[in-house]
Amino acid sequence: QVQLVESGGGLMQAGGSLRLSCAASGRTFSTYTMGWFRQAPGKEREFVSAINWSGANTYYADSVKGRFTISRDNAKNTVYLQMNSLKPEDTAVYYCATGTRWPVSATRNYDYWGQGTQVTVSS
DSSP, X not given: OOOEXXXXXXXXETTOOEEEEEEEOSTTGGGSEEEEEEEOTTSOOEEEEEEOTTSXXXXXXXXXXXXXXXXXXXXXXXXEEEEOSOOGGGOEEEEXXXXXXXXXXXXXXXXXXXXXXXXXEEX
């Protein structure tokens, strides 16, 4: 069993930055792929980014590539999402999740989810 708690969301003007954190419980955190997804009102949950267990491999949706950076600290059981150059279309609830299957972009391959944190970007 893994519990995930996201934090760091908020209201930001376009062009600004936010850093999301996801703290995980459980001793096996370092064995999981960690992913970030987002869901805007009226839309399906979509993949944002993922990082493999060691942090050596990272993956990004085209819409955030070059603006967002995912990282993890296995000693702190925490994964981060640094979001720069924010755009109004980044507005969504952001969720972190743990998974062990591929592809990392598919929600069906994640077993545990956090409750989400709201990110709102104003123009």
